[in-house]
Amino acid sequence: MEEKQTRLFTAAHDLFLAQGFKHTSIAEIAEQAGVAVGTFYNFYQSKFDIFIQVYNAENEHAKGSILATVDLDAAPADLVKTIIQQIFAQSAHNQILQEWFSNPQLNALIAKTNQNAVEDSLVYATLMQLIDRWQARGLLKSGISKQRIISLFNALTVVDLHQSEIQTDDYYQLLNDLIAGILAFILK
Incomplete structure (x- = not known):
């Protein structure tokens, strides 16, 4: 720059x-x-343009700090729950990250602009490593491919991108319920 x-x-x-x-x-x-x-x-080009770049940098910084503090060898359910809790905790007091949750217009613009952001993100790369670790430790049910597991977690991203359309007073609990369901499906 x-x-x-x-x-x-x-x-x-x-x-x-x-x-x-x-x-x-x-x-x-x-x-x-x-x-x-x-x-x-x-x-x-606009305030939106610079905000998207600032948001992406802030988001990756927050994810990096979260992943640096968790034990990637913890029990999968505990690990994923801890990561989600920390994402919400860091977002709660950060006006940049809060825009994802509170501003549907920016939420949609971020989602549209960052179509490949999921695959390029630190969390996605970590998820790929976690699936490999879980498989090596024999924690995954047989017959479930890595691609299928990725697809299930990617579905959470779709839910998150459309959270303003979901009518709930406790989005965090909804997300935890979906994660628990995915983990129950993929883990032995």
């Missing part, structure tokens, strides 16, 4: 974190970065 682009990105990150997407303007981002508003448009 160019130096001005880095300053814009950092300013956007700090402002989105402090005041959220809705209450942050391009003019504020440019001012905090010490550049003219016109310079913003040399690097980003």
Whole structure:
């Protein structure tokens, strides 16, 4: 990244974190970065464009910090539950990550923009490793392919992408129930 682009990105990150997407303007981002508003448009097409990039970086950072603190050799049900709990805990106090849960318009835009984000993400790569570990430890039911297991977990991503359409007061519990069902299906 160019130096001005880095300053814009950092300013956007700090402002989105402090005041959220809705209450942050391009003019504020440019001012905090010490550049003219016109310079913003040399690097980003819109506030949505820079937010998506900030969101992706923040999301991967949060996932990395979560995965660095968990025991990947823990019992699968406990491990997955811990990871999900930590995702929700980190998102609860982070206005950037909260936009995924609270802003249906941004949720849809993130999903549309990041069509390959699932496969490219740290969590997906970790899931691939976990499935291999579980298989090596003899924890998986026979006859269930790795691809089928991946498809089941990918279905959770589809649910998450459409969470604003799901009518529930406890999305976290719904997600835990679905994960428990998948684990009950794939584990011995």
